[in-house]
Amino acid sequence: AQRVTQPEKLLSVFKGAPVELKCNYSYSGSPELFWYVQYSRQRLQLLLRHISRESIKGFTADLNKGETSFHLKKPFAQEEDSAMYYCALKEGSQGNLIFGKGTKLSVKP
Amino acid sequence: ETGVTQTPRHLVMGMTNKKSLKCEQHLGHNAMYWYKQSAKKPLELMFVYNFKEQTENNSVPSRFSPECPNSSHLFLHLHTLQPEDSALYLCASSQELDRPFSGNTIYFGEGSWLTVV
Numbered sequence: 001a002q003r004v005t006q007p008e009k010l011l012s013v014f015k016g017a018p019v020e021l022k023c024n025y026s027y028s029g030s031p032e033l034f035w036y037v038q039y040s041r042q043r044l045q046l047l048l049r050h051i052s053r054e055s056i057k058g059f060t061a062d063l064n065k066g067e068t069s070f071h072l073k074k075p076f077a078q079e080e081d082s083a084m085y086y087c088a089l090k091e092g093s094q095g096n097l098i099f100g101k102g103t104k105l106s107v108k109p
Numbered sequence: 110e111t112g113v114t115q116t117p118r119h120l121v122m123g124m125t126n127k128k129s130l131k132c133e134q135h136l137g138h139n140a141m142y143w144y145k146q147s148a149k150k151p152l153e154l155m156f157v158y159n160f161k162e163q164t165e166n167n168s169v170p171s172r173f174s175p176e177c178p179n180s181s182h183l184f185l186h187l188h189t190l191q192p193e194d195s196a197l198y199l200c201a202s203s204q205e206l207d208r209p210f211s212g213n214t215i216y217f218g219e220g221s222w223l224t225v226v
Contacts, residue, residue: 030209032210043218043219044152045217046214046215051210086151086152090207090209091209095206095208095209095213096154096157097152097207098151099152101151
């Protein structure tokens with residue numbers, strides 16, 4: 001079975017501190033992974049995808065196949081980064097998204 | 110309005126009621142999706158439509174009945190629901206059917222909060 005695990009329900013850091021939101025996956029094929037973000041009172045939206053190898057709003061995520069991880073990192077957190085973050089895996093021939101339970105990031109001033 | 114719009118935003122219904130959730134996308138996309146987000150579970154895919162044809166039913170009970178009259182509209186008809194069906198129902202769309210490594214982006218609506226009493 002394919003699974004996405006986000007071990008932290010809540011992560012609280014101070015502004016300017018580094019942040020890492022953990023995501024581990026279990027998938028027998030070649031994984032395609034994403035991070036989605038939901039800011040307060042806004043809709044769920046794509047933050048970044050591993051195939052693009054991009055940095056969005058200062059966030060990066062590297063796929064580590066050996067550790068089956070796709071952790072989201074930012075060196076200096078900002079208050080506006082406070083949101084729910086969901087890791088997602090695209091699986092199967094249909095490409096259906098499987099989401100983790102999400103981690104709530106709270107960045108304090 | 111642009112993007113993916115869902116109505117109603119909040120719905121309270123009894124177990125014997127029949128109601129519908131509506132989704133409309135103004136993005137010219139061809140694929141539409143229904144997801145369910147329960148309090149203690151991850152976001153779960155329910156149905157997938159591509160060019161109005163259903164391509165995926167993720168073992169969803171028959172008390173949930175989707176309808177896609179055209180590529181811009183998607184409905185979720187609800188009847189004889191249970192309290193455990195209370196959840197946030199998210200509609201989404203994408204330009205094409207989402208496939209692995211397609212570069213396709215899924216756009217979500219704000220969701221419809223459903224409470225079954």
